[in-house]
Amino acid sequence: MGNNKSCPGQECSSRFLPAEQAEVNRLFDALSSEKLGSSASPRSFSLQALKARDHVGDALPPEMVTRLFEGMRRVDGSGKAKGPSERVSQEQFTASMSHLLKGTAEEKSLVILNMISASGGPVKARDVHKFTEDLVGSVVHVLSYRRQLRGWSQKPPPGSPSRVQVLAAQLCSEMRLQGGGKLLGPQWLDRDCDQAVxxxxxxxxxHVATFLSLVIHQGFLLLRSSLKLATLVPERQVDPQREFASVLDVLSVIYVNSHLPQERRLSWRLLFATELHGNSFAQLCGRIAHGGPCLVLLEDSDGHVFGGFASCSWEVKPQFQGHGRTARLLWAVDRRRFRERTQQGQAHVHHVRQPSAVGPGGLPVPEDGGVGGGRGPKGRVGQENQEHSGHRP
Structure with missing residues (x-):
């Protein structure tokens, strides 16, 4: 019986199916086809070849292309760190693609460490934060370049910081630093992060592994058939004759969509928006009632976006509705951070009250005589909200 570790890169090559390995080999052959001097290996490629217009070109930001190249050239076929070389061999390329696309968390972390550190040793938390910003920015860049935004915008909201910085900070906040702390503020940026962290x-x-895979699939045009882009970026279904700007950009959509039930992630169909349908509460009820599970997105006058997910249809009636299996997702997407909270097993999920009287704009008049929306466990839907967007996932 043969030893599958008998030659460098063979173990990593075996992670790919034969057709996948053939595609990886074809990409390497194209990258290594540049004219070389007599002292250079014919089975390797340079950073310039990777950046060439007929390969990655402008599909990825130059900073991310350089990071990927550095990560590849510092790994050998067995996945262990080695001294840097000026070029990437076939064994290094195969091992890196295998780690990033099909590897374990340990293997991915090794490549990430090599993408950040020239020595392969511990790095500062601020370096990981900068890498994360580059990674998130590359996702928006490559989706826009390949025209895969699926109807969503990449335009940043007014104000600072950008959504790239916001999502990068959220991802970094999930890191457990040495000693048990979290990366939640500038005071943690000088802490060390080794491969275990x-x-x-x-x-x-x-999202870190998902974004790395997306950058490889879309940036290198490699094994794209294995990328389930539709489950990452849902299609935005809006009447083309009534197009309008959503309160969410593509990064916010990716983040929110990842917290929805798996079967609800493929497409979002617009049910109601004040910009298109006005401020009538009656219109809102008429368009979302019996429409199936839906998202409710609201933007306040300060530009903060928040909302929730109703996992069963809305109904206009005097009782709360829902069931023991209903899940509720609450989140806020603002200029500072992403926040999300999931509650399982809530029996009373949402409530649109049948009004006994109707006030201005079709809003129901509650018992206290004021004009407001149907009261639920967490507040009301009323005219003070700048926008109501119902999306049916």
């Missing part, structure tokens, strides 16, 4: 982080923050 990065491995635990990759395991906890699943």
């Amino acid at each position: 990065l491995e635990d982080w990759v395991f906890r923050a699943h």
Whole structure:
């Protein structure tokens, strides 16, 4: 019986199916086809070849292309750190692609560490934070470049920081630093992060591995058939004759969509928006009632976006509705941070009260005589909200 570790890279090559390995080999052949001097190995490629217009080109930001190259050239076929070389061999390329696309959290963390550190040793938390910003920014960049935004916008909201910085900070906050602390503020940026910390982080923050895979699939145009882009970025279904700007950009959509039930992640169909349908509460009820599970998104006058997920249809009636298996997701997407909280097993989930009287704009008049929306466990839907967007996942 043969030993599957008998030659460098063979163990990593076996992670790919034969057709996948053939595609990986074809990409390497194209990258290593540049004209070389007599002293260079014919089975390797340079950073310039990777950045060439007929390969990655402008599909990824230059900083991320350089990081990927550095990560590849510092790994050998067995996945262990080695001294840097000026070029990437076929064994290094195969091992890196295997780790990033099919590897364990430990293997991914090794490549990430090599993408951050020239020595392969511990790095500062601020370096991990900068890497995360580059990674999140590359996701938006490559989706826009490949025209895969699926109807969503990449335009940043007004104000600072950007959504790239916000999501990067959220991902970094899931890291457990040495000693048990979390990366929750500037005071933690000088703490050391070794491979064990990065491995635990990759395991906890699943978006990191997902974003790395997306960057490889879309940036390198490699094994794209294995990328389930539809479950990552849901299609935005809006009447083309009534197009309008959503309160969410593509990064916010990716983050919120990842917390929905698996079967609700493929597409979002607009049910109601004040920009299109006005401020009538009657219109809101008429469009969302019996519409199936839906998201409710609201933007206040300060530009903060928040909302929730109703896992069963809304109904206009005097009782609360829901069941013991209903899940409720609450989140806030603002200029400072992403926040999310999931509650399972809530029997009373949402409530749109049947009004006994109707006030201005079709809003129901509650018992206290004021004009407001149907009261639920967490507040009301009323005119003070700048926008109500019902999306049916």
